[in-house]
Amino acid sequence: MVDVDSAMRASAYGGGKRRKKSEDDKAKEKEGRVLEPFDPAAAAKKETAEAYSMWIVIVYGLSVCLFMRYFFMPTLTEPTRALWLLPMLLMVTVPSLHKVMVPSEYYELFTMGNWFRACFLYFFSFIALSFILTNPPLGDIAAPTISGGLDIETNKDVDAAWWSKGIYTIETNHSTIDIVLGMAVRDNVNAETVVMTASVWYRNTTDPYADLAYVATVGDLSEAQARFDEVGGDWTRGDQKNKLTNDVLGPKVASRAEDVGLAWEILDMEMGHYEVRISLSEVGDPWEQNTWDAVYSINIVPPGVT
Numbered sequence: 291m292v293d294v295d296s297a298m299r300a301s302a303y304g305g306g307k308r309r310k311k312s313e314d315d316k317a318k319e320k321e322g323r324v325l326e327p328f329d330p331a332a333a334a335k336k337e338t339a340e341a342y343s344m345w346i347v348i349v350y351g352l353s354v355c356l357f358m359r360y361f362f363m364p365t366l367t368e369p370t371r372a373l374w375l376l377p378m379l380l381m382v383t384v385p386s387l388h389k390v391m392v393p394s395e396y397y398e399l400f401t402m403g404n405w406f407r408a409c410f411l412y413f414f415s416f417i418a419l420s421f422i423l424t425n426p427p428l429g430d431i432a433a434p435t436i437s438g439g440l441d442i443e444t445n446k447d448v449d450a451a452w453w454s455k456g457i458y459t460i461e462t463n464h465s466t467i468d469i470v471l472g473m474a475v476r477d478n479v480n481a482e483t484v485v486m487t488a489s490v491w492y493r494n495t496t497d498p499y500a501d502l503a504y505v506a507t508v509g510d511l512s513e514a515q516a517r518f519d520e521v522g523g524d525w526t527r528g529d530q531k532n533k534l535t536n537d538v539l540g541p542k543v544a545s546r547a548e549d550v551g552l553a554w555e556i557l558d559m560e561m562g563h564y565e566v567r568i569s570l571s572e573v574g575d576p577w578e579q580n581t582w583d584a585v586y587s588i589n590i591v592p593p594g595v596t
Contacts, residue, residue, distance in 0.1 A: 313468045338395035340404070346391055347384060347408045351415025354380060359423045362577045369431070376417050381409045409585065421519035430518040435471040435474035440586055441525045441543040443553070446480050449593050451526045457587040464562050467590065472518055472525060472553040474544030475508050482509035483551040484572050490556060490588075493566040499564065502554045511552055515521075518551035563586040 326342075354377050363373070385405055424431050427571055440458045442451060447468075450461040460467070475481045486508050489498035503511055523529060529538045530545035544551040566586040574580035 323478065335396065335579075336399055339399045342392045342396055343388060343400070343404060343408050344411065346387060348415045350384070350387060351412045354388070355416045355419040355423065359420070359576070361422075367577055367579075377413065381412060384412060417462055429575045430479055430572075431574055431577060432478050433578065433582040434475055434477040434481060434572055434575075435582050436568060436570075436584060437474045437549045438525050438530075438541075438543040438545055439473070440566065440588070441472045441527045441541065443472070443521045444524045444526050445469060448526070453527055456584075457589060460588065460590045461593045461595075463591060463593060466558045468557045470503075470517065470553050470555050470557060471522060471566075471588075472521060472541075472543050472551060473568075474518075474549040474551045475570065476546065476549050479572075481548065482507070484534040484570050485510045486511070487569045489567055491567060492560075493562060499559075500554070500556050508550050508552070514552040514554055514571070515550065517555065518553035521553060527577075559590060561590050561592070564590070 358373065362376075366373075367474065385400075388400065388408070406411070423429055427538075439453050439456070441453065442448070442458070445467065446466050448460055448462050452459055459471070473488075475486065477482050477484055484507070485505060487505050488502040488504045490500040491503065492499040503514070525539065525541040525543055526543045530540060530542045531538055539545045540547070540549075541551075564587065566588060567584075568586070569581070569583045571579050571581045
């Protein structure tokens with residue numbers, strides 16, 4: 291064992307052998323403790339350069355957005371990659387734009403970090419204004435759609451029914467059944483003005499099994515709207531509920547108040563596979579037509595056969 295006295299002597303001996311700091315070491319240590327002097331003129335110059343950069347890229351982003359919205363988009367009929375690819379490629383012009391517009395005494399202060407921030411601000415400005423200019427009330431590029439798929443009125447002849455991935459399956463023991471088929475049109479402006487064509491097809495026949503609507507304005511389909519309202523809450527798929535409050539929002543086939551519900555009675559449907567072909571269109575801005583098409587399936591099968 292080492293006693294306290296021996297340990298203290300060994301410590302004193304080791305301290306005596308420690309190398310003394312040289313004058314160079316002391317000078318370096320003193321320099322490390324000295325704060326760099328603050329230069330108000332240099333700081334102000336840097337702030338001015340960054341202010342130049344900020345306003346240049348914001349105005350540049352807004353200018354590109356206005357060009358795309360009012361000059362380029364009207365030449366198209368539908369979305370393309372060029373709508374976002376072209377503005378992204380223009381980011382390479384940001385440094386050159388600064389070189390032309392910023393005085394040289396400020397331009398020489400920019401680093402790679404400045405270019406990264408400038409490109410990010412440019413693209414953010416473009417995206418932000420694009421959302422404003424292409425959505426109501428300044429524009430409308432979103433096509434109408436069927437809000438909640440298909441559903442049928444509860445029916446004593448139906449043993450089971452379910453909706454999955456665009457296919458509505460009906461199980462029944464009857465050779466033929468009558469159903470009330472429901473759907474709802476949704477639009478971000480006014481679903482009543484949407485033009486609709488809808489039909490039911492059976493076994494690849496040349497003529498539709500049932501014509502539901504043919505190039506008809508949704509607002510004019512008063513009988514179909516009244517039939518949908520008659521069903522009330524008796525839809526097979528049930529109601530859509532708010533996940534937070536558990537309040538009933540409406541039937542799953544038309545869960546929003548602005549959805550326009552439509553229903554048609556289809557008689558004597560035999561076992562087999564049916565297609566429901568739907569086409570929706572509206573006058574868009576800047577595009578002349580916003581169109582949406584879908585083909586849903588209805589399978590009528592005996593119980594236990596899927």
